[in-house]
Amino acid sequence: MLRFQEALVERIGAERCRGVIIDVAALDVLDSYGAKTLGVLAEMARLRGAETVMVGVSPEIAFTMVRLGMSVPNMHTALDLEEGLLMLGRLTGSGPGR
Amino acid sequence: MTEQRTQGRDTSGAASSDGTTGGTTAGGGGGGWLDDQQLLPELVAHLRQHRTQLRQEWAGRISGSHLLTAMTPQEVHSETTSVYDNYVEVLETGSVEALRQYARDLSERIIPRGVETDEVIGIVLLLRDVLARSLFQKYHDDFTVLNHVLDAYEPAANRIANTVAVSFVDERERVIRQQQDAIRELSTPVLQVRERLLILPIIGVLDAERAQQLTEQLLAGIRQHRAKVVVIDTTGVPDVDVSVANHLVQTVDASRLMGASVIITGLSSKIAQTLVTIGVDLSKMNTIGDLQGGIEEAERLLGFTVTRKAEGSAAS
Numbered sequence: 001m002l003r004f005q006e007a008l009v010e011r012i013g014a015e016r017c018r019g020v021i022i023d024v025a026a027l028d029v030l031d032s033y034g035a036k037t038l039g040v041l042a043e044m045a046r047l048r049g050a051e052t053v054m055v056g057v058s059p060e061i062a063f064t065m066v067r068l069g070m071s072v073p074n075m076h077t078a079l080d081l082e083e084g085l086l087m088l089g090r091l092t093g094s095g096p097g098r
Numbered sequence: 099m100t101e102q103r104t105q106g107r108d109t110s111g112a113a114s115s116d117g118t119t120g121g122t123t124a125g126g127g128g129g130g131w132l133d134d135q136q137l138l139p140e141l142v143a144h145l146r147q148h149r150t151q152l153r154q155e156w157a158g159r160i161s162g163s164h165l166l167t168a169m170t171p172q173e174v175h176s177e178t179t180s181v182y183d184n185y186v187e188v189l190e191t192g193s194v195e196a197l198r199q200y201a202r203d204l205s206e207r208i209i210p211r212g213v214e215t216d217e218v219i220g221i222v223l224l225l226r227d228v229l230a231r232s233l234f235q236k237y238h239d240d241f242t243v244l245n246h247v248l249d250a251y252e253p254a255a256n257r258i259a260n261t262v263a264v265s266f267v268d269e270r271e272r273v274i275r276q277q278q279d280a281i282r283e284l285s286t287p288v289l290q291v292r293e294r295l296l297i298l299p300i301i302g303v304l305d306a307e308r309a310q311q312l313t314e315q316l317l318a319g320i321r322q323h324r325a326k327v328v329v330i331d332t333t334g335v336p337d338v339d340v341s342v343a344n345h346l347v348q349t350v351d352a353s354r355l356m357g358a359s360v361i362i363t364g365l366s367s368k369i370a371q372t373l374v375t376i377g378v379d380l381s382k383m384n385t386i387g388d389l390q391g392g393i394e395e396a397e398r399l400l401g402f403t404v405t406r407k408a409e410g411s412a413a414s
Contacts, residue, residue, distance in 0.1 A: 059356065062356050063349075077354060079358070080324075
C-alpha cells in the first residue's frame with residue numbers, strides 16, 4: 001500500500017496529471033486502514049495538484065465505512081467510472097476528451 | 099399407516115375382551131372378532147345411510163351455537179355437505195390427504211370472510227359429537243360392540259379434527275406472512291421521479307429495523323437507478339429516537355460515498371431538535387423545508403428546468 005502511494009504520487013508529478021480516479025468496485029471489504037490510506041492518498045494527490053475521485057463504492061462498503069466512522073473527507077465520490085470521469089472533467093475544468 | 103396400526107390394536111383389545119365376556123356371548127364374540135374388520139365399513143355405511151338427517155342435525159347445531167355467522171345459510175349448507183362427505187371418506191380410507199387439501203382450500207375461501215379459528219374447530223368438534231351420538235343410538239343395546247365402534251371411531255375423528263385445525267392455522271399463518279412481506283415492501287418505497295432523481299417518502303413511525311431496511315433499499319436503489327440526487331421526505335414522521343437519527347445521518351453519508359447527494363425535506367421540529375442534540379456534523383446535510391422545495395432544488399442540481407406552458411399553447 002505504501003509503495004503504491006509513493007509510485008502514484010511520483011507519477012502525478014511526472015505526468016503533470018490533474019485527476020486521479022480510484023475504482024473500488026472490485027473490493028468486497030474495505031477496512032479502516034485501507035480507508036485511511038485512501039484518504040491520505042487523496043490528500044497527497046491534492047497537494048501535488050490533482051483531484052481524487054473514488055468510484056464504484058458498493059452499498060455494503062458505503063454503509064460499513066460510515067458505520068465505523070471511516071470518513072474520507074478530501075475525496076470526491078461518484079457512482080461509477082463514467083460518472084467519475086465526468087466529475088473530474090468538471091473539477092479540473094476540462095472535458096474527458098479535452 | 100397409523101390407521102392400520104390403530105385397527106390392529108383394536109383387534110387385539112377386542113379378542114381379549116371377548117375372552118373375558120365368556121360363554122353366552124361366544125357366538126357374538128366370534129362375530130365381534132370378524133366385526134372389527136367390518137366395523138369401519140359398517141360404521142361408514144351407517145353414516146352414509148343417515149347422511150341427510152345427520153348433516154341437518156349438524157347444521158342445526160352450528161346455527162344453534164351461532165357459529166359461521168359470516169356465511170349465508172346456503173354456503174353453510176354446501177360447505178357442511180362437503181365436509182361431511184370428506185369426513186366419512188377419511189373414516190373409510192384412513193387417509194387424511196384429501197381432507198387436508200380440502201381444508202386448505204376451504205380455509206383460503208373463508209379466512210377473508212372473517213371466520214375465526216374457534217369457529218372452525220367448533221364445527222368440526224360438533225360434527226364429531228353428532229356422529230358419536232348417532233353411533234351411541236345405534237349400538238346402545240350392546241355395550242361391547244359400542245366400545246369397539248368407538249375404539250375405531252374416536253382416533254380417526256380426533257385425527258380429522260387435528261388435520262382441519264392445523265390446516266386452518268397453517269393457512270392463516272401463510273396469509274399473515276404474506277401480508278407482513280407486503281407491508282415491509284410497501285413501507286419504504288424508493289421512487290424514481292426524473293432521470294437520476296429518487297424520492298424516498300417516509301410515513302409513520304421510523305424504528306431501528308425500518309431505518310435499517312430503508313438504508314438498504316436506498317443504497318440499492320441508488321445503484322440500480324444510477325441516481326445522482328435523492329430526496330428523503332420525512333413529512334410523515336413525527337419523531338425519531340437518537341439511534342435512528344444517527345442512522346439517518348449515516349445513511350446520508352453512505353449515499354454520498356456512492357456518489358449521490360441527499361436532500362432531506364419536511365423535518366419536523368422534534369427531529370430537528372434531536373439531530374442537533376446528538377452533535378453530529380450536519381454541515382454536509384442538505385435540508386429544505388418541504389418536499390416541493392426539495393424537488394426544485396434537486397432539479398436545479400441535475401440541471402432540469404421546469405417551465406409552465408403559456409396559456410394559449412396549452413389550450414391548443
